[in-house]
Amino acid sequence: xxxxxxxxxxxxxxxxxxxxxxxxxxxxxxxxxxxxxxxxxxxxxxxxxxxxxxxxxxxxxxxxxxxxxxxxxxxxxxxxxxxxxxxxxxxxxxxxxxxxxxxxxxxxxxxxxxxxxxxxxxxxxxxxxxxxxxxxxxxxxxxxxxxxxxxxxxxxxxxxxxxxxxxxxxxxxxxxxxxxxxxxxxxxxxxxxxxxxxxxxxxxxxxxxxxxxxxxxxxxxxxxxxxxxxxxxxxxxxxxxxxxxxxxxxxxxxxxxx
Numbered sequence: 001x002x003x004x005x006x007x008x009x010x011x012x013x014x015x016x017x018x019x020x021x022x023x024x025x026x027x028x029x030x031x032x033x034x035x036x037x038x039x040x041x042x043x044x045x046x047x048x049x050x051x052x053x054x055x056x057x058x059x060x061x062x063x064x065x066x067x068x069x070x071x072x073x074x075x076x077x078x079x080x081x082x083x084x085x086x087x088x089x090x091x092x093x094x095x096x097x098x099x100x101x102x103x104x105x106x107x108x109x110x111x112x113x114x115x116x117x118x119x120x121x122x123x124x125x126x127x128x129x130x131x132x133x134x135x136x137x138x139x140x141x142x143x144x145x146x147x148x149x150x151x152x153x154x155x156x157x158x159x160x161x162x163x164x165x166x167x168x169x170x171x172x173x174x175x176x177x178x179x180x181x182x183x184x185x186x187x188x189x190x191x192x193x194x195x196x197x198x199x200x201x202x203x204x205x206x207x208x209x210x211x212x213x214x215x216x217x218x219x220x221x222x223x224x225x226x227x228x229x230x231x232x233x234x235x236x237x238x239x240x241x242x243x244x245x246x247x248x249x250x251x252x253x254x255x256x257x258x
Contacts, residue, residue: 003043003058003090005104005117007125009083010068011052011075019048019074033186035115038067045111047118052076053125055118083129085121097197099204106197116194119185120201127210134217141221164225 020036023029028039038046045057046067054071056064072078089104098105104117141164188195202208 003088005055005057005087005089005121006059006064007053007055007085007118007121008068009053009079009125009129010071011079012077013052014048014050014071015074015076016050019071022070022074032115035118035187037111037115039111043109045114045118047115047122049118049122051122051126052079053122055122055125057114057118079129083125083132085125085128087121089117097200099200104201112191112194113197116188116191116197117201119187120198120205120207123185123202123207124205124210127207127214130214131210134214134221137221138217141224144224 016034016036020029020031023036023038024031026038030037030039034050036048038048040046040063043058044063046059047055048071049055052075054067056067059067087102087104089106089109091109092105092107094105095107097107106113106117184195184198188198
């Protein structure tokens with residue numbers, strides 16, 4: 001029999017301390033660094049990651065709905081719609097882990113093993129959110145290189161350009177610095193015997209190649225916006241130079257008139 005794993009990205013992040021404070025009064029809640037683990041029933045797990053993702057093992061529809069309703073109360077910048085990924089798993093007698101056609105065959109379904117899988121799936125789901133966000137950014141900025149190619153210039157206010165540059169930089173810093181999407185989670189360093197489970201699912205979900213491609217796409221957009229900013233600075237400097245020249249010319253004319 002196959003069991004399901006669902007990962008859902010609900011928000012930019014959770015108010016994690018407040019969320020744990022609420023859940024800590026429930027006997028089946030425990031915190032491990034940036035993860036809250038809920039184990040309401042045998043074989044049923046929910047792992048809540050501080051960066052706005054929850055990974056659910058064998059949650060039925062009603063239980064999932066109740067949990068998501070709760071999490072939305074502690075969400076910072078909630079998403080609509082949410083980003084979701086789903087896999088299936090089953091326990092086998094063969095040692096190790098094998099993954100094909102979105103089915104994970106695994107020799108152990110203990111809590112920490114599930115958490116190692118949860119880390120990989122949570123990273124993948126958060127990455128899918130960034131991929132979708134970058135697609136929107138590319139669509140919104142596509143007219144810039146097209147207009148430059150046709151007209152040689154483009155009218156874009158300094159405020160709007162600064163906002164776009166800030167948004168691209170923010171998303172890049174989220175991917176590289178804040179959400180550790182390119183790093184192995186600290187949990188895996190603490191439990192190296194579980195690393196092969198995490199790495200197997202991480203490779204299957206292509207987390208590192210996807211994050212690298214995403215980073216490269218952000219860099220291209222960032223270079224384009226920086227080029228536009230340099231062009232604006234040059235235009236502004238040229239305008240100031242012409243103003244100074246005109247003022248000097250006026251002063252010379254007034255001198256001769258006197």
